[in-house]
Amino acid sequence: MVSDTIERVFRQEQGRILASLIGVLRDFELAEEALMDALAAALERWPVDGVPDKPAAWITRSARNNAIDRLRRRGTRREKEPALEALLQLQADERGEEQEVEDVRDERLRLIFTCCHPALAPEARVALTLRTLCGLRTPEIARAFLVPEATMAQRLVRAKRKISAAGIPYVVPSGPLLPERLSSVLAVIYLVFNEGYSASSGAGVVRRELCSEAIRLARVVGDLMGPQPEVLGLLALMLLHDSRRDAREDSAGLPVLLDEQDRGLWRHGQIAEGAALVEQALRMGQVGPYQIQAAIAALHAQAETPESTDWAQIAALYGLLVVMNPSPVVRLNQAVAIAFSEGLEQGLLRLDSIVAEGSLAAYHLLPAARADLLRRLGRWSEAAVAYRMALELCGNEGQRGLLERRLAELDSTV
Numbered sequence: 001m002v003s004d005t006i007e008r009v010f011r012q013e014q015g016r017i018l019a020s021l022i023g024v025l026r027d028f029e030l031a032e033e034a035l036m037d038a039l040a041a042a043l044e045r046w047p048v049d050g051v052p053d054k055p056a057a058w059i060t061r062s063a064r065n066n067a068i069d070r071l072r073r074r075g076t077r078r079e080k081e082p083a084l085e086a087l088l089q090l091q092a093d094e095r096g097e098e099q100e101v102e103d104v105r106d107e108r109l110r111l112i113f114t115c116c117h118p119a120l121a122p123e124a125r126v127a128l129t130l131r132t133l134c135g136l137r138t139p140e141i142a143r144a145f146l147v148p149e150a151t152m153a154q155r156l157v158r159a160k161r162k163i164s165a166a167g168i169p170y171v172v173p174s175g176p177l178l179p180e181r182l183s184s185v186l187a188v189i190y191l192v193f194n195e196g197y198s199a200s201s202g203a204g205v206v207r208r209e210l211c212s213e214a215i216r217l218a219r220v221v222g223d224l225m226g227p228q229p230e231v232l233g234l235l236a237l238m239l240l241h242d243s244r245r246d247a248r249e250d251s252a253g254l255p256v257l258l259d260e261q262d263r264g265l266w267r268h269g270q271i272a273e274g275a276a277l278v279e280q281a282l283r284m285g286q287v288g289p290y291q292i293q294a295a296i297a298a299l300h301a302q303a304e305t306p307e308s309t310d311w312a313q314i315a316a317l318y319g320l321l322v323v324m325n326p327s328p329v330v331r332l333n334q335a336v337a338i339a340f341s342e343g344l345e346q347g348l349l350r351l352d353s354i355v356a357e358g359s360l361a362a363y364h365l366l367p368a369a370r371a372d373l374l375r376r377l378g379r380w381s382e383a384a385v386a387y388r389m390a391l392e393l394c395g396n397e398g399q400r401g402l403l404e405r406r407l408a409e410l411d412s413t414v
Contacts, residue, residue: 002047005055010039012209013056014135016108017063023107025067025083026170028132028160034067035059041066108133109220110170115159116184117168124159129188131156134210136195143395146362172224182225186234186290189217193238198396211242229281233290236277240297243270254401259306271301292321311341328359332366339373348373364393368403375410384410 014035021031038059052058064087071084115129123145130136142152162168173181196210218235225231247261278294296317303309318334332354339347351370360366371386387407394400 002051003043005051006039006042006046009055010042010059011135013059015133015213017056017060018132018135019107019111020060021063021067022111022132023170024087027083028128028163030067030070031063032132034063034070037066038062108217109224110172112185112188112217113172113181114163114168114170116181116188117163118181118184119166119168120159120162121155122184122187124155124162125184126188126191127152127155128159130191130195133188134192134195134213140195146360178225182221182228182231185221186218186230189214189221190234190238190290192217193241197241198399208245211238211245214238215242227280227284229284229286230288230290232277232281233288233292233294236274236281237290237294237297239270239274239277240294240301243267243274243301249398252401253398254405255398257402258300263304266301271298274298275302287320289321289324292317292324296321309340311337315341328354328357329363332360332369336369336373344373344377348377362393364390364395364399366390367393371403371406375406380410 017038018031018035021034022028025031041062042055042059046052068084068087071087111133112129115132116125120128127141127145130141131138138153138156139149141156142149145152172178192210193214196207196212196214215235215238218231218238222228222231222235243266244258244261246267247263247265248256250256274294275298278291278298281291282295296314299310299314299317315334315337318330318337321330322334332351335347335350335354337347338350348370351366351373354360354366355370367386367389371383371390374380374383374386384407387403387410391400391403391407394403
């Protein structure tokens, strides 16, 4: 259906087009309004005229025209004249349409540093970049942050207004300002990757364009910053996770868990690059959380079989990571590693303590992890309850399908 094509193209290209608009307009809300107008125009015209040969270029031109119209309706205020002139020049440019889309790469880098300005709250920096640079919807970002949708919507509005009111520059910082912004930028990139690696909603398990975009952004930041341990660590971590992409879905589109994946489908070139980057980063002697996570991912990726996985070392690394970042999600992963290194009951006790805290009450992977351990222990009735709880919280159709299959298997056993 044409509407499905529009949805796909818009999701893939929204961040790039929005970055180019913001680069000219320096106005987040005006850029988003112009882009929404372009989407409305596509929904109206493409079913009648057909999908254009270069849909991204069509949306870009339409969004620019909409921005021009909106600026003209606002009047001829002096502060709007440069943006209007720049848009008119772009529309008159005779370069190829494909080149227009490619030209926004630098704008995306400037946008990510703008969204990560220290004047913004840390959670707002990440959320705003996910919304503008990567085109994630507010509900998707809210799930990534484990907060209500209304809370995230207010957070995004405040962040955009803060950028406008504070006159935050749309530039890549230089000199001493660059390192202090790196932490937020890396957090943004990793959340982008996570949304692609394990999509919070929709039919697919993986949104590959987001994974690729996050890896590309990490390489760009690495080129900009030079060899920095945590930049290398994050790039290694994403490469190692992404190396398994072809084995993570079955023919029905359902997720395949790590210990059931066909390891012959893993991308061993990426594994080798990721492992080498981990070693390079660790040799620098400034160990950080991304490097530890990458070392864990390398142990998984380099294990020839599930049974040969070095769970004891993985649990030890999670112990270091908990010291650096004692978040409940990290402790959840530590509990799973302990379950496979020290015994399923030990891991379950740790998961139950996280449940009692209530900090991950909306996180479907917690009851899913409990259900898996309970199933392995033969406590099938309890496992079924946990699977049903995970189903209530899960927003991704592929992940729901896996949970439903596990639950059906238990129901046939009980």
